[in-house]
Amino acid sequence: MRLTELPLRQPAYVDLIDWSALTPSEGQRLREYGLCEGASVEALHHGGFLGKGPIACKVGRMTIAMRRTHAAAVTVRTGPDGVGSQDKPA
Amino acid sequence: MSALPLVALVGNPNAGKSALFNALTGARQKLGNYPGVTVERKAGRLALTDGRPVELVDLPGTYSLDPTSPDEQVTRDVILGKQDGEKRPDALVIVVDASNLDNHLRFALELIALGLPTVVALNMVDLATRDGLELDAHILSRELGVPVVSTVAVRKRGLDHLRQELDGLMNGAPRPYAGHGARDFDTVRAEARRIARAAIVRETPSRRLTAAVDRVLLHPVAGFVLLLALLFVMFQAVFSWASAPADMLEGWVTALGEAVTNTLPPGIVHDFLLQGVVGGVGAVIVFLPQILILFFFILILEATGYMARAAFIMDALMARVGLSGRAFIPLLSSFACAVPGIMATRTISDPKDRLTTILIAPLMTCSARLPVYGLIISAFIPARTVGWGIGLQGLVMFLLYVFGIVGALVAAWALRLTVTKGQSSGFLMEMPKYQWPRLQDLLIGLWQRAVIFLKRAGTIILFTNIVLWVLMSFPKAPDGVRQSEYSIAGRIAGGIHLLVEPIGFNRDISLALLPSMAAREVAVSAIATVYAIDAEDDVEALDKGLGERLQGRWSLATALAFLAWFVFAPQCISTIAVTRRETAGWKWTGFMVGYLFVLAYVAAGITYWTAIALGLG
Ligand SMILES: Nc1nc2c(ncn2[C@@H]2O[C@H](COP(=O)(O)OP(=O)(O)OP(=O)(O)O)[C@@H](O)[C@H]2O)c(=O)[nH]1
Ligand SMILES: [Mg+2]
Numbered sequence: 001m002r003l004t005e006l007p008l009r010q011p012a013y014v015d016l017i018d019w020s021a022l023t024p025s026e027g028q029r030l031r032e033y034g035l036c037e038g039a040s041v042e043a044l045h046h047g048g049f050l051g052k053g054p055i056a057c058k059v060g061r062m063t064i065a066m067r068r069t070h071a072a073a074v075t076v077r078t079g080p081d082g083v084g085s086q087d088k089p090a
Numbered sequence: 091m092s093a094l095p096l097v098a099l100v101g102n103p104n105a106g107k108s109a110l111f112n113a114l115t116g117a118r119q120k121l122g123n124y125p126g127v128t129v130e131r132k133a134g135r136l137a138l139t140d141g142r143p144v145e146l147v148d149l150p151g152t153y154s155l156d157p158t159s160p161d162e163q164v165t166r167d168v169i170l171g172k173q174d175g176e177k178r179p180d181a182l183v184i185v186v187d188a189s190n191l192d193n194h195l196r197f198a199l200e201l202i203a204l205g206l207p208t209v210v211a212l213n214m215v216d217l218a219t220r221d222g223l224e225l226d227a228h229i230l231s232r233e234l235g236v237p238v239v240s241t242v243a244v245r246k247r248g249l250d251h252l253r254q255e256l257d258g259l260m261n262g263a264p265r266p267y268a269g270h271g272a273r274d275f276d277t278v279r280a281e282a283r284r285i286a287r288a289a290i291v292r293e294t295p296s297r298r299l300t301a302a303v304d305r306v307l308l309h310p311v312a313g314f315v316l317l318l319a320l321l322f323v324m325f326q327a328v329f330s331w332a333s334a335p336a337d338m339l340e341g342w343v344t345a346l347g348e349a350v351t352n353t354l355p356p357g358i359v360h361d362f363l364l365q366g367v368v369g370g371v372g373a374v375i376v377f378l379p380q381i382l383i384l385f386f387f388i389l390i391l392e393a394t395g396y397m398a399r400a401a402f403i404m405d406a407l408m409a410r411v412g413l414s415g416r417a418f419i420p421l422l423s424s425f426a427c428a429v430p431g432i433m434a435t436r437t438i439s440d441p442k443d444r445l446t447t448i449l450i451a452p453l454m455t456c457s458a459r460l461p462v463y464g465l466i467i468s469a470f471i472p473a474r475t476v477g478w479g480i481g482l483q484g485l486v487m488f489l490l491y492v493f494g495i496v497g498a499l500v501a502a503w504a505l506r507l508t509v510t511k512g513q514s515s516g517f518l519m520e521m522p523k524y525q526w527p528r529l530q531d532l533l534i535g536l537w538q539r540a541v542i543f544l545k546r547a548g549t550i551i552l553f554t555n556i557v558l559w560v561l562m563s564f565p566k567a568p569d570g571v572r573q574s575e576y577s578i579a580g581r582i583a584g585g586i587h588l589l590v591e592p593i594g595f596n597r598d599i600s601l602a603l604l605p606s607m608a609a610r611e612v613a614v615s616a617i618a619t620v621y622a623i624d625a626e627d628d629v630e631a632l633d634k635g636l637g638e639r640l641q642g643r644w645s646l647a648t649a650l651a652f653l654a655w656f657v658f659a660p661q662c663i664s665t666i667a668v669t670r671r672e673t674a675g676w677k678w679t680g681f682m683v684g685y686l687f688v689l690a691y692v693a694a695g696i697t698y699w700t701a702i703a704l705g706l707g
Binding site: 047 | 192308311313398401402406415518
């Protein structure tokens with residue numbers, strides 16, 4: 001599931017990041033924020049009317065904001081250990 | 091170049107470098123709870139425990155030595171000794187946020203690997219405790235191989251210990267440095283995580299205060315409404331809260347004028363002091379309370395962490411005009427003054443984004459425009475409410491601000507379609523945890539603003555006004571001719587008047603336009619001086635307030651056109667100078683001045699002609 005589809009406040013792990021969908025400097029910045037394969041993420045807030053705004057999410061202990069286009073490049077999976085999940089959203 | 095040992099404060103944005111710098115050197119660098127507050131190198135002096143002086147530099151925060159924006163470039167250049175004419179630092183103080191350790195340690199490891207004598211300040215331990223996190227500085231020090239000192243910069247905790255460690259560094263006790271050589275990003279990150287884990291003694295689930303508040307403040311609808319409401323209250327307050335202290339100041343200025351009249355014999359000295367100094371500069375100084383109220387709000391927004399939220403809320407709208415939410419922070423700062431606003435654009439990575447933001451920053455209503463708006467509004471807009479306790483004057487003030495913001499967004503949109511065309515960049519930003527503003531910081535901030543404003547009044551505004559008074563007082567007009575028109579200044583203004591007559595400007599305004607290039611407030615002092623000079627023999631006129639005298643001489647249409655002009659006109663030499671520096675040349679500066687003057691002229695014209703058509707002439 002993409003980070004854009006992750007329900008709010010549901011802990012998840014980063015599975016895969018499509019770096020090619022990001023510019024080199026955006027990729028670098030996301031990495032510097034600690035967003036990488038295996039990092040824990042949690043979507044906190046969706047901004048903007050009609051879901052057109054940025055997404056705020058927790059990465060480790062930090063809250064970062066990014067546009068939906070960036071979040072769409074991030075694939076996540078839910079579940080405490082990152083392997084399979086009991087409470088997969090519908 | 092000083093021969094003092096050089097120590098650099100370096101670390102991630104918002105780690106508390108500037109707070110530590112202030113605590114160590116006694117400086118008053120700007121603090122703010124959002125990333126990207128410091129955008130240039132600032133030096134200060136620090137005494138070691140044995141009294142030896144050391145030069146300490148505060149740097150912009152950055153996430154690595156791979157810069158993605160101009161402010162981060164500054165840090166890299168200083169740390170690697172590439173800044174022209176500056177030597178490389180002799181030692182580093184790496185500032186890390188204890189509540190965000192894994193992330194900040196990655197950059198810390200990158201810096202430690204440079205091999206310079208280093209001490210780590212484990213800052214914000216109070217916030218870590220608030221989050222239920224307890225850390226062991228000894229473990230951290232052992233793992234990192236450099237001394238680690240726990241600090242709370244804003245409460246001045248841990249400073250003595252930090253100084254002692256600096257002593258050790260400067261006395262040349264070399265640290266046993268285990269060089270790692272170049273390591274790739276992921277290895278360093280994994281290492282940082284491991285060390286951060288090791289340093290955590292206890293971790294209890296924290297109250298997630300920030301997330302709870304954000305649920306409201308970042309809500310797609312409620313958050314936007316709250317942002318608007320906040321701005322509305324801010325500009326209402328500028329009018330309603332200021333009236334009592336402003337009246338008091340006005341009383342003092344009047345008393346001072348009377349004292350001049352009573353003590354000095356009539357003559358040129360008397361006229362000079364009364365018309366040029368007390369009357370002119372006094373008319374500006376009475377706006378001090380309004381300016382302080384505006385800054386009170388801005389300081390609170392900056393200290394709490396709301397600035398980053400405003401950027402988040404505005405991002406979708408900013409994207410529509412080809413900018414990102416990040417650009418909203420420099421624009422909000424421009425409410426104070428466009429100069430720091432333009433400086434703050436250094437945090438924007440994309441050059442075209444940054445240029446566009448610089449070009450529109452002067453459209454945001456800076457505090458120097460407050461006296462002009464304040465004067466015209468209080469003279470021409472009745473002080474009554476329009477229901478729900480909303481003051482009409484405050485409402486008009488709010489609309490003028492909105493006018494500026496909308497103007498800026500439209501301008502950005504047009505610029506992005508034409509001269510600054512390009513791929514629009516994304517929006518990536520760290521959202522800091524909320525903090526309560528500290529009363530002491532707030533008071534110091536207000537005090538600094540008051541000093542800056544009074545200094546401006548006592549220097550550039552006073553000086554410009556004195557020159558103007560001289561040009562307006564000579565040659566002496568024969569009976570029956572107005573002095574302000576007959577004088578040298580009056581004749582120059584006559585030429586300008588031909589240009590601005592079509593948009594409804596009278597001779598008073600024409601006189602004020604040129605000198606107010608020096609500082610916008612001069613428009614107010616200049617008009618006050620014109621009236622003082624023309625009213626010389628008319629004792630009755632002198633007793634009237636400036637607003638009342640304006641009502642007698644200006645039509646409402648003219649007053650509104652004048653306001654519209656001031657929303658757009660680039661009348662500020664400092665803004666022009668900083669634009670030239672930040673865009674590295676006259677090309678874009680000239681463009682900015684040109685388009686803003688055209689906009690101002692057109693806006694004033696449309697306002698005037700519309701008002702005339704509505705019968706307000
Ligand atoms: N609670 C707490 N707040 C702190 C501490 N140190 C700094 N702050 C606050 O944290 C915010 C950021 O501090 P700054 O000193 O501006 O941070 P900086 O590292 O200079 O940030 P940039 O200039 O953006 O890189 C401000 O609101 C400070 O008041 C601390 O030890 N404890
Ligand atoms: Mg700083």
